[in-house]
Amino acid sequence: MSCGLPFDNETLVFIGPRSGNGLLANSLKKVLDRISEKNNLKRIIPHGLRHSHATILIKQRVPVVTIADRLGNTSELIYNVYGHNLNELEKESVQLFGDAISFY
Numbered sequence: 071m072s073c074g075l076p077f078d079n080e081t082l083v084f085i086g087p088r089s090g091n092g093l094l095a096n097s098l099k100k101v102l103d104r105i106s107e108k109n110n111l112k113r114i115i116p117h118g119l120r121h122s123h124a125t126i127l128i129k130q131r132v133p134v135v136t137i138a139d140r141l142g143n144t145s146e147l148i149y150n151v152y153g154h155n156l157n158e159l160e161k162e163s164v165q166l167f168g169d170a171i172s173f174y
Contacts, residue, residue, distance in 0.1 A: 084116075124148065128155045 084093040095099070098116050106113045114122070120141065127137045134156070138145045149156065 079134055124152055128152055128159070131159065 084098050085091060086097075095116060098156075101157055102114055102116065104117075105111070110158050124137055124141060127140070128134075136147045138148045141148070
C-alpha cells in the first residue's frame, strides 16, 4: 500500500497506514509480534524478514547479484551469509546434470 505517496528506490518498506511515514523498528516489532501471536506463528524480528527474503530468492534461483542489489549488499556478503543455501543448490545442480547426461 502506498497511502497515495510516490515511491522510489530509497523509500522505506514499512510505512504507517495513517501517516505514510516510515515505521520505527520498535513499532514494526510490535506489529510483527501481534501478527505472530494472532496467527499462532513463530515469532520473527524485522531483520528476520530480510533473511527470509534472501533465502526465498536463493531457493527460487534468483542470481546472487540480483539478491545483493535488492538487499543493498555485495555478492561476496551474500555468499558468506547464505553459502549453506547456495551449497544445497550446487549439489542439486550436480545431480540434475548427472541425470541429464546419464540419459544419453
